[in-house]
Amino acid sequence: SQKIEQNSEALNIQEGKTATLTCNYTNYSPAYLQWYRQDPGRGPVFLLLIRENEKEKRKERLKVTFDTTLKQSLFHITASQPADSATYLCALRLRSNTGKLIFGQGTTLQVKP
Amino acid sequence: GAVVSQHPSWVICKSGTSVKIECRSLDFQATTMFWYRQFPKQSLMLMATSNEGSKATYEQGVEKDKFLINHASLTLSTLTVTSAHPEDSSFYICSAHKTGTDTQYFGPGTRLTVL
Numbered sequence: 123s124q125k126i127e128q129n130s131e132a133l134n135i136q137e138g139k140t141a142t143l144t145c146n147y148t149n150y151s152p153a154y155l156q157w158y159r160q161d162p163g164r165g166p167v168f169l170l171l172i173r174e175n176e177k178e179k180r181k182e183r184l185k186v187t188f189d190t191t192l193k194q195s196l197f198h199i200t201a202s203q204p205a206d207s208a209t210y211l212c213a214l215r216l217r218s219n220t221g222k223l224i225f226g227q228g229t230t231l232q233v234k235p
Numbered sequence: 236g237a238v239v240s241q242h243p244s245w246v247i248c249k250s251g252t253s254v255k256i257e258c259r260s261l262d263f264q265a266t267t268m269f270w271y272r273q274f275p276k277q278s279l280m281l282m283a284t285s286n287e288g289s290k291a292t293y294e295q296g297v298e299k300d301k302f303l304i305n306h307a308s309l310t311l312s313t314l315t316v317t318s319a320h321p322e323d324s325s326f327y328i329c330s331a332h333k334t335g336t337d338t339q340y341f342g343p344g345t346r347l348t349v350l
Contacts, residue, residue: 156338163326163344163346164344165239165241165328165341165342165343165344166279166328167341168338168339168340168341211278215337220292221267221269221284221332221339222269222281222284223330223339224281225278225279225280226278227277227278228278
């Protein structure tokens with residue numbers, strides 16, 4: 123069956139450390155993968171997009187890797203801050219032209235001062 | 236750029252009434268918009284794909300006669316929940332696909348509570 127899985131347990135880290143979130147998928151062949159941030163009661167905010175032929179993408183303190191062999195993406199936040207506390211969603215864009223995104227259930231990150 | 240708005244941000248209605256939610260792309264055109272529903276502590280579930288000038292495409296299990304979608308212009312899509320019932324209470328979020336890019340931009344969401 124097709125699945126996209128993120129760590130369901132909350133991730134608690136100390137301010138200044140690097141947070142690493144995982145997104146694994148099964149039986150999908152995504153054209154690309156996106157990461158979003160969602161705060162409580164708000165819509166998701168786009169962070170990064172990485173394509174199937176890209177290994178790594180960076181944006182300021184954020185880094186995303188994409189391993190199509192392992193069917194896994196890792197999302198890193200370096201020098202984490204309490205303001206980074208939120209739920210982070212990964213989403214797969216499939217190869218079809220519909221543009222649909224399939225979302226994981228999200229991982230909640232809590233950065234403690 | 237790439238701002239999407241939703242109106243209203245929250246609505247409370249009586250069972251049996253209909254509620255319309257608007258989704259607007261403020262500074263870009265979107266031939267395709269998407270409607271999602273999100274229950275507490277769960278992920279976003281795609282309800283339907285809204286294409287400007289044509290009928291919406293609904294996901295399996297979503298009743299098209301209950302969730303009416305209209306995408307009359309390149310910047311506006313509406314979702315009408317008809318004859319709402321308490322089980323329709325949820326957080327409804329739209330997104331707009333910015334033409335010429337690979338990215339969807341999301342609205343802030345609408346909290347619907349049906350009494």
